Amino acid sequence: MIKIRLNGKTVEIERGKRISDQVKDRKYIAARINGELVDMATKITEDSSLELVDFSCDDGKKIYWHSSSHVMAMAVKKLFPEAKLAIGPAIDQGFYYDFDTKTPFSTDDLTRIEAEMRRIIEQDIPFERVEMEKQAAIDLFDGTSESFKVQLIEGLDDENISIYRNGDFADLCRGPHVPSTGYIRSFKLLSVAGAYWRGDVNEVMLSRIYGISFPEVDELNDFLEKVEEAKKRDHRKLGTELELFSIFEEAGAGLVYWHPKGAVLRRIIEDYWIQEHLAAGYKINITPHIARGQLWQKSGHYDFYIDNMYVMPVENEEYVLKPMNCPGHILIYKSRVRSYRELPIKYAELGTVYRKELSGTLHGLLRVRGITIDDAHIFCQPEQIDDEIVKVLELTKKFMNHFGFYDFRVELSVRDPKEKTKYMGTDEEWERAERGLVNALDRIGFSYTRMEGEAVFYGPKIDIKLVDALDRKWQAATVQFDFNLPRRFDIEYMDKDGQHKKVMVIHRAIYGSLERFIGCLIEHYAGSFPVWLAPVQVVVMPITDKENKYAESILKKCRKAGLRAELNNKSEKINYRIREVEVSKVPYMLILGQREVVDKVVSVRKHKEGNLGQMKLKDLFHLIESEQGGAN
RNA sequence: GCCUGGAUAGCUCAGUCGGUUAGAGCACGUCCUUGGUAAGGACGAGGUCGCCGGUUCGACUCCGGCUCCAGGCUCCA
Numbered sequence A: 001m002i003k004i005r006l007n008g009k010t011v012e013i014e015r016g017k018r019i020s021d022q023v024k025d026r027k028y029i030a031a032r033i034n035g036e037l038v039d040m041a042t043k044i045t046e047d048s049s050l051e052l053v054d055f056s057c058d059d060g061k062k063i064y065w066h067s068s069s070h071v072m073a074m075a076v077k078k079l080f081p082e083a084k085l086a087i088g089p090a091i092d093q094g095f096y097y098d099f100d101t102k103t104p105f106s107t108d109d110l111t112r113i114e115a116e117m118r119r120i121i122e123q124d125i126p127f128e129r130v131e132m133e134k135q136a137a138i139d140l141f142d143g144t145s146e147s148f149k150v151q152l153i154e155g156l157d158d159e160n161i162s163i164y165r166n167g168d169f170a171d172l173c174r175g176p177h178v179p180s181t182g183y184i185r186s187f188k189l190l191s192v193a194g195a196y197w198r199g200d201v202n203e204v205m206l207s208r209i210y211g212i213s214f215p216e217v218d219e220l221n222d223f224l225e226k227v228e229e230a231k232k233r234d235h236r237k238l239g240t241e242l243e244l245f246s247i248f249e250e251a252g253a254g255l256v257y258w259h260p261k262g263a264v265l266r267r268i269i270e271d272y273w274i275q276e277h278l279a280a281g282y283k284i285n286i287t288p289h290i291a292r293g294q295l296w297q298k299s300g301h302y303d304f305y306i307d308n309m310y311v312m313p314v315e316n317e318e319y320v321l322k323p324m325n326c327p328g329h330i331l332i333y334k335s336r337v338r339s340y341r342e343l344p345i346k347y348a349e350l351g352t353v354y355r356k357e358l359s360g361t362l363h364g365l366l367r368v369r370g371i372t373i374d375d376a377h378i379f380c381q382p383e384q385i386d387d388e389i390v391k392v393l394e395l396t397k398k399f400m401n402h403f404g405f406y407d408f409r410v411e412l413s414v415r416d417p418k419e420k421t422k423y424m425g426t427d428e429e430w431e432r433a434e435r436g437l438v439n440a441l442d443r444i445g446f447s448y449t450r451m452e453g454e455a456v457f458y459g460p461k462i463d464i465k466l467v468d469a470l471d472r473k474w475q476a477a478t479v480q481f482d483f484n485l486p487r488r489f490d491i492e493y494m495d496k497d498g499q500h501k502k503v504m505v506i507h508r509a510i511y512g513s514l515e516r517f518i519g520c521l522i523e524h525y526a527g528s529f530p531v532w533l534a535p536v537q538v539v540v541m542p543i544t545d546k547e548n549k550y551a552e553s554i555l556k557k558c559r560k561a562g563l564r565a566e567l568n569n570k571s572e573k574i575n576y577r578i579r580e581v582e583v584s585k586v587p588y589m590l591i592l593g594q595r596e597v598v599d600k601v602v603s604v605r606k607h608k609e610g611n612l613g614q615m616k617l618k619d620l621f622h623l624i625e626s627e628q629g630g631a632n
Numbered sequence B: 001g002c003c004u005g006g007a008u009a010g011c012u013c014a015g016u017c018g019g020u021u022a023g024a025g026c027a028c029g030u031c032c033u034u035g036g037u038a039a040g041g042a043c044g045a046g047g048u049c050g051c052c053g054g055u056u057c058g059a060c061u062c063c064g065g066c067u068c069c070a071g072g073c074u075c076c077a
Helices: A058-079 A107-123 A134-143 A146-155 A217-232 A235-242 A260-279 A291-298 A326-334 A382-402 A417-420 A427-444 A485-489 A513-523 A546-561 A572-584 A594-599 A616-626
Strands: A004-005 A010-015 A030-033 A036-038 A047-055 A095-101 A128-133 A160-166 A168-170 A186-195 A205-214 A289-291 A310-314 A317-321 A345-354 A370-380 A409-414 A449-452 A461-467 A473-482 A490-496 A501-502 A506-513 A538-542 A563-565 A588-592 A602-604 A610-615
Touching: A004 A310, A004 A461, A030 A490, A036 A291, A047 A058, A047 A427, A058 A095, A058 A160, A058 A186, A058 A205, A058 A235, A107 A186, A107 A382, A128 A134, A134 A146, A134 A160, A134 A168, A146 A168, A146 A289, A146 A473, A186 A217, A205 A217, A235 A513, A260 A345, A260 A382, A260 A513, A289 A291, A291 A485, A326 A345, A326 A485, A326 A506, A345 A513, A370 A513, A382 A461, A382 A473, A382 A506, A409 A427, A427 A461, A427 A473, A449 A501, A449 A610, A461 A513, A473 A513, A485 A506, A490 A538, A506 A513, A538 A546, A538 A572, A546 A563, A546 A588, A546 A594, A546 A616, A588 A594, A588 A616, A602 A616
Parallel strands: A004 A047, A409 A449, A538 A563, A538 A588
Antiparallel strands: A004 A010, A030 A036, A030 A047, A095 A205, A128 A160, A160 A168, A186 A205, A289 A317, A310 A317, A345 A370, A370 A506, A409 A461, A461 A473, A473 A506, A490 A501, A588 A602, A602 A610
């Protein structure tokens, strides 16, 4: 007999019994023995602590979805025997499987595959773990012409390979899995997509099927409903409805036309940025949109980035539409000799750059070809790095919180220690820079993920990512060291000791791009902007024509007080107009009838909250003023 | 750029198995209505059915190319 500890109790069981012999509840799909995830069919051979895993935890979901992908692969192999298996992992929301097929799957195929999956689930086929030597596994998959599996196994370091079998279907897999196919209760195949083998453009394109599954039907319905709800927050939909911006086919993809309401929103965001940056010691500059090709040759962009640049002839020369703001800022820095006394010099610009992004990557405001970067370059001495990074992160945090973002992902990208030669700059520079970044992250209290090998060749960086309505991550803020441009442009400062020394350059952006940031912001607020951001803050509505004059005077006073106010006195009933304005998500309505005229007050209705009753105009101004701070 | 879908009025969508005048709701305009906290009524205007070619007596519909859009992949110096 051996002892196992389960749910705080110690139980004695026979050695070699399976977990599933002990636990009959089908809610549990896997277990942890001494912390290690295992199948329910695992035999217990020694004293151990046992935990049961169900769908409610992240590990449980991963196992459930991964098993679902196997079921899908079984169905596909049944219907399309010639399809070769590639990989089929669980992802954050569901699972996918990649197949190599002669003709890619169409959306019509999904229905057939779903039907076959249902049959497989009904048969409740067990998942069986089989372990074998590497060569045996290679032979097995070679025998079934599963060349991708063979490639995968050949890439593994382990000499022991685990395979999961369901009847005559076998798949290379670390596991664990649910005990049998019947555990997959409620599922849906969501979409098909092309995906390159190993994510490499030069490799074959596979056909990927995405799906989702849950133990309960209700959970699937909730999931699908949530996706539908999220689509209502889509900035592209809200952008049209709220008349914020357009992208015109006839004018070109990825190029944003800001309508008056979007333009005023953007202007507020820009004004706030300029005000905060001036206060933080940045100097604003403005640089042209085009520059001679040779400037970009000097910066290195011409060699590294030419595919993304718009190049045009001007007389006998080539000019380039700027893809970056850096060279411009460097020219201004270099315009005269700089003293250590001036450093740090911080140049900031809301600079619109143009990049030839691939058509397939464009996405509303979140991925465009005309990108307005809230760019700044910090020129400083090496010993100023730490303080400057901290200041950048402090400012970033202030901005994020001001716009109501408290939850975002922070990534620290450093070089690949195995391939140091791929990178520009000395070891000392890299180490010092990384120390500065880590130190700043710790001081600000940002938790972050360290991404080894994710740094760009010219320096380490910190990226901050925001999420859209569908939880997709988009890079916003970034702080990047640059060991390349100072060398290429030979930019220096005169130090205390009378020596010219190389200046450090730090690129940084907080919004990332105005376009992307506003896209995220629209989805974050679902179009109901706090009053300080709302393109229209107040709509004045006389109930009948008799109040028109009073309404005009109120409108004038609102505008004089600096509010973005409009009049709505169209020939519709007040209920109709209230609905109209409510739907347009304007924070405040002022409803004016005879009572208000006589008492010299306004009747206030707040978006989403309803009637606040009558108040003096002055009190409304105080109320709005109290909300102007942002975030709510 | 690659894969799978898609494009009909400003918006959301119906429709046409190839046939003469392509519909609805919302929005918009005019008129009636002057209504107290989420949709009053009548009438009206609005479409090269994404673009270019081909097949056909005839194409919005079928075929090809292109553009753009969606979801992915890749890229994101």
